[in-house]
Amino acid sequence: MRRFLSIVLxxxxxxxxxxxxxxxxxxxxxxxxxxxxxxxxAFADARVQIRDLKxxxxxxxxxxxxxxxxxxxxLKPGDYIVELADGSGNVLGMSAPFTLGAAxxxxxxxxxxxxxxxxxxxxxxxSLFGLGPVSSVxxxxxxxxxxxxxxxxxxxxxxxxx
Amino acid sequence: MNLLARTxxxxxxxxxxxxxxxxxxxxxxxxxxxxxxxxxxxxxxxLAYDSNGNGRVDTWTEMDGSRPLRxxxxxxxxxxxxxxxxxxxxxxxxxxxxxxxxxxxxxxxVFSGADGKVRRIEISSTGDSNRIDRxxxxxxxxxxxxxxxxxxRAEEDTTHDGRPDKWETYEHGILKxxxxxxxxxxxxxxxxxxxxxxxxVIESDPDASGRLADHVDVR
Numbered sequence: 001m002r003r004f005l006s007i008v009l010x011x012x013x014x015x016x017x018x019x020x021x022x023x024x025x026x027x028x029x030x031x032x033x034x035x036x037x038x039x040x041x042a043f044a045d046a047r048v049q050i051r052d053l054k055x056x057x058x059x060x061x062x063x064x065x066x067x068x069x070x071x072x073x074x075l076k077p078g079d080y081i082v083e084l085a086d087g088s089g090n091v092l093g094m095s096a097p098f099t100l101g102a103a104x105x106x107x108x109x110x111x112x113x114x115x116x117x118x119x120x121x122x123x124x125x126x127s128l129f130g131l132g133p134v135s136s137v138x139x140x141x142x143x144x145x146x147x148x149x150x151x152x153x154x155x156x157x158x159x160x161x162x
Numbered sequence: 163m164n165l166l167a168r169t170x171x172x173x174x175x176x177x178x179x180x181x182x183x184x185x186x187x188x189x190x191x192x193x194x195x196x197x198x199x200x201x202x203x204x205x206x207x208x209l210a211y212d213s214n215g216n217g218r219v220d221t222w223t224e225m226d227g228s229r230p231l232r233x234x235x236x237x238x239x240x241x242x243x244x245x246x247x248x249x250x251x252x253x254x255x256x257x258x259x260x261x262x263x264x265x266x267x268x269x270x271x272v273f274s275g276a277d278g279k280v281r282r283i284e285i286s287s288t289g290d291s292n293r294i295d296r297x298x299x300x301x302x303x304x305x306x307x308x309x310x311x312x313x314x315r316a317e318e319d320t321t322h323d324g325r326p327d328k329w330e331t332y333e334h335g336i337l338k339x340x341x342x343x344x345x346x347x348x349x350x351x352x353x354x355x356x357x358x359x360x361x362x363v364i365e366s367d368p369d370a371s372g373r374l375a376d377h378v379d380v381r
Contacts, residue, residue: 040263053364056380091337096320097344
């Protein structure tokens with residue numbers, strides 16, 4: 001339904017526009033957005049690409065600025081998805097599919113989801129600090145007070161990596 | 163438990179703590195663990211712990227006698243808790259909470275298997291443990307970062323209606339497919355299959371028949 005409305009709106013605007021302005025208006029949709037790491041920090045210097053969902057082709061690509069912002073100009077109406085990719089082209093995250101229609105400016109946000117993004121972005125990712133062994137305090141419950149020594153030992157070994 | 167038994171257990175814990183204190187006194191650690199007891203019952207109710215021996219408590223474990231209930235850990239000692247551990251009735255680690263944004267509030271919870279390896283991570287974009295909107299599933303047999311195993315699939319509720327509307331699958335930690343439910347009926351209406359960095363197959367269900375019939379193959 002939304003897609004239908006968008007098509008209708010684009011059609012109405014196209015019919016109302018003078019012939020000479022028609023092409024430029026159709027091609028003048030700008031998309032602005034922000035990319036985030038898995039830890040929801042700004043994803044700087046990330047490769048962002050926009051894909052036409054009808055043709056499957058990549059329409060354009062760019063790189064985020066230090067605050068994770070990116071933009072695409074001169075997009076045509078249609079269904080798209082924005083992808084975050086690493087240097088090898090592997091997709092690290094993507095927006096939901098969206099339709100560009102009558103609006104001249106649209107915005108979208110993209111959050112990295114793939115594990116590769118954890119170490120890619122600046123300050124990205126949360127560390128588990130070695131999940132399994134850190135259940136040291138649990139030893140206390142099982143073995144009683146004598147296990148307090150074990151708490152000391154394992155905590156000394158835990159090295160914060162954040 | 164009668165009073166005698168409670169007193170004996172408290173004394174045992176107290177003596178053990180004293181022992182730890184004495185043993186570690188020769189090393190760098192002093193006053194490593196500070197217990198708190200319930201004045202009325204004498205039961206141990208909290209252990210405050212200085213894990214790195216710098217004189218500042220960074221770990222607090224809520225106790226029910228000898229049974230740990232939950233711990234809060236300020237790993238980087240910035241005044242904000244960044245790790246939350248919860249224990250089951252046997253004292254085993256039930257789940258670990260993390261703050262992805264390091265704001266002192268947990269928004270991701272990690273569940274591990276009996277081998278201590280990560281099986282599932284639940285994430286709340288709103289930081290509400292009752293409103294999980296992303297579920298990640300890990301295979302412990304495959305290697306991944308931080309002992310997590312490898313992420314094999316994930317589901318996400320992007321519209322916050324309580325139902326997943328986005329499904330991802332991974333191979334060796336790399337995203338292979340992502341499917342979206344774009345009309346809220348609980349079924350995918352569009353799926354992207356990433357075969358390699360240069361090839362994408364897009365399947366869609368334009369007539370909402372429940373079958374991903376149309377597809378575009380881009381090489």
